[in-house]
Amino acid sequence: MCRSIHTLRPPYTEDVTEEEVRAAALQYVRKVSGFRRPAAHNAEAFDRAVDAVAAATDELLASLVVRGA
Structure with a gap:
């Protein structure tokens, strides 16, 4: 779906940063919403979605x- 989202689990990535998680969440929300940058009236909902996806x-x-780790 989102080719620019990288696998963030071991053994592909050992030390995942908050920035990597946030970048993946942002890419996902962009893909699902169809917005690269939402209009001002949608920005709060967009940011909440990015936060929720990052937390998940x-x-x-x-x-x-x-296994094997």
């Missing part, structure tokens, strides 16, 4: 168990 990504990565 953090939770997912913290919960994954990678």
Whole structure:
């Protein structure tokens, strides 16, 4: 779906930064919404969505168990 979103789990990436998680969330929200930059009246909803996706990504990565690691 979003070719510019990189895999953020080990062994592909060992130390995931907050910036990487936020960038992936931003790309996802851009793809789903169809907006690269939302209009001013949609900016708050867009930013909340990025925050929610980033939080869900953090939770997912913290919960994954990678075999052989």
